[in-house]
Amino acid sequence: MNKNQGSIRFTDGNIVYPNGTVGMKDLNLEIRPGEFVVIVGSSGAGKSTLLRAINGLNRMSSGTVEVDGTIVPQKDGRELRLLRKRVGMIFQDFRLVKRLTVMSNVLIGRLAHVPGWRAMLNLWPVHDREVAMKALERVGITEKAWVKASQLSGGQQQRVGIARALAQEPAIILADEPVASLDPVTTHQIMKDLVRINRELGITTLVNLHFLDLARQYGQRIIGLRYGELVYDGSAANVTDEDFRDIYGRDFTEDDVLDEDAIG
Amino acid sequence: MSAAPPKPARNWPLLIGTLGFLVAMTWWSGHGIGFSLSELLCNLTGGQRLLRESWPPDFAFLPRLYGPFMETIYIAIIGTVVGGILAIPVAVLAARNLTLGKVVWFADRNFMNILRTLPDLFWAMMFAAAVGFGPVAGALALSVFTIAVISKLWSESLEAIDMGMPEAVRAVGGTWLQMIQFGAIPQGLQHYVSYALYAFELNVRASMVLGLVGAGGIGMILETQRANFEYERVTMIILAVLVAVLIIEQISESIRKRLA
Structure with missing residues (x-):
């Protein structure tokens, strides 16, 4: 890759x-x-x-x-x-938007990849949704995609953090x-x-x-x-x-x- | 077990001094506005007459309140929605941790202060002069008033958010606007809704006063009836508004509780 x-x-x-x-x-x-x-x-x-x-x-x-x-x-x-x-980044305190779904959090990793108005209106292109889903797959929590981030355990939250970084398709983490x-x-x-x-x-x-x-x-x-x-x-x-x-x-x-x- | 330390003695000089100061201030101020207890007692009979004429409330007048009352609600809704939306950028730019540089922050802070310094009545008169007497002037005045209320309160809660999430948005290559939208606003959303509901309560009450200067709504009919010495109708209006305000407060409080 x-x-x-x-x-x-x-x-x-x-x-x-x-x-x-x-x-x-x-x-x-x-x-x-x-x-x-x-x-x-x-x-x-x-x-x-x-x-x-x-x-x-x-x-x-x-x-x-x-x-x-x-x-x-x-x-x-x-x-x-x-x-x-x-360059993806993963933090000690996870830094997720707790009230949003796991998917919305992972899509934040795509912010720099899509036109600004699409992100603003939450109209994410199919390709970017797929990238986000693949990132969740990579850390093994696809089944949590539509769960609110606040409902996850610490380890799961950090996995979302990793997935967000992966969604950037980064060269460096x-x-x-x-x-x-x-x-x-x-x-x-x-x-x-x-x-x-x-x-x-x-x-x-x-x-x-x-x-x-x-x-x-x-x-x-x-x-x-x-x-x-x-x-x-x-x-x-x-x-x-x-x-x-x-x-x-x-x-x-x-x-x-x-x-x-x-x-x- | 060690004995409890002796109860510290009360600071009598401070207590007496404070009390004396308050009494002196009150006496001085009363003297300044020509307040006299004897005169007040002599004139109480006038007040008694007013009270007698105000009772019982004229319930037959109630149906005629519906139209103006709905107008008051419309004014309050428009004021809250328009002002609530415009308050978002004003609040964000006034929050030290989110703003776009010192100059913008300073300008926005001063803009906010000016809005807040001038009372809603002033804005109502200004807009009445600009767009004519009526509910539109009232709605515009309340929009400005709402900006002032929400932006002040919300900018302070935005300053208290955890900056970790905004930084995470910057770290993925997000713009300033995205940092605000995805990093800051989700944290301040609860407060925002709560302040907007509070502003709506204030607006329902304020739109009564605004009617006094011709800005539409229930205040307008209140002013006409008062001018015609129809005190039983005035009582009816006040009762109706009291009930409405209590109901609105209850609803808004239950929504706010559910948010917390």
């Missing part, structure tokens, strides 16, 4: 927030199409900042971020919208702490969904996680951040407890893992 698309490149990226907090420091990073990357680091390490820079929700203070060789525009407008159209509000069983289901979608569709996927065992279990490549700086970049197969200690700057505790048996 998106075979050779979805590359990301940061060049000397810096982000400093108005209150002086450093969210990103001298970041040079390249992500190839189709990679499944897990980003770890303690809270405030700049994981969200990194993801949100890719779709322009956070602006660069200096340096650039490119998607498929095009620099992400740093001001609102048509060009930024065209970029965002190709950014998942910002997608399992932080879910229970352990659902967490594994959602992580498996994300991995499966990455394999099946070749969508470049970046996932922020704060559970180390999850990062190790599901990541292909792990990126470690500390105070906005890249401190680790390697394959998940080779990452050691020592590496995690370096990333976190401390010994880790049961708070850092989902399954307590994972502490070595």
Whole structure:
């Protein structure tokens, strides 16, 4: 579907927030199409900042971020919208319109694909409805299509969130702490969904996680951040407890893992 | 178990000071408008006469109220619908978290303030001068009044919404308008309906007053009967409006409860 698309490149990226907090420091990073990357680091390490820079929700203070060789525009407008159209995002708090049906929520992922007046009047073209339905199929909740989002469990809501991102037919999916509000069983289901979608569709996927065992279990490549700086970049197969200690700057505790048996 | 702390002493100086201040303010204001209790008591007989002449209500007059009364309802409906629709952009642009830049926000806020500062009676007289006396002037005046009421209340609830959903709409590549439609308005919808119903209640009541300046409806007939000293009919009108307003309030409250 998106075979050779979805590359990301940061060049000397810096982000400093108005209150002086450093969210990103001298970041040079390249992500190839189709990679499944897990980003770890303690809270405030700049994981969200990194993801949100890719779709322009956070602006660069200096340096650039490119998607498929095009620099992400740093001001609102048509060009930024065209970029965002190709980048799906999944949030910790799902961000669904609770009073609307699952289908209506997934169709929001098609907003940038249809003429404005059609979306406004809720006159979605057949093709876009089909894309939305296929996205629901992909996460296995087609039977919930006409149910109100508020009636779903947390795991189901996050699946709708994933379906909305898939409905964009994106080259990249950014998942910002997608399992932080879910229970352990659902967490594994959602992580498996994300991995499966990455394999099946070749969508470049970046996932922020704060559970180390999850990062190790599901990541292909792990990126470690500390105070906005890249401190680790390697394959998940080779990452050691020592590496995690370096990333976190401390010994880790049961708070850092989902399954307590994972502490070595 | 530790003993409860002693009850703090009452702040008597503050209490007496506040009370004294209120009394002084009231006396001063009464003096300012020439209020005198003795004069009031002497003139009470006039009021008694008025009350006697106002009773019993003239029930024979009731059928003639139907037409003007329906006109009042029409005026209130048109005012609420037209004003309610126009209030949407005014409220959205006045909400700090949704507006299109500081300049637009500032202009819109001031526009809202002007609408709110001028009373509905003023708008009724303006529109009566513009389009002639009658229900159309009343409906236009209430439209403006409704914009003022809904936009003020709703812009404040819009400022309190969770900005997560609007951000999600921006993240899929949505425009500003789509962010408003799909991200913000669904969260504010309940409040909007509730405020619109409230505005409708206000409009039914206001359209009575508007009739006094010739803007149609039941107020117009109230003013004619008062001018002709037909106080038993005036009582009838007031009773009818009271019942109508109570019924409308009940309906609107039950709808609002169901929304919550």
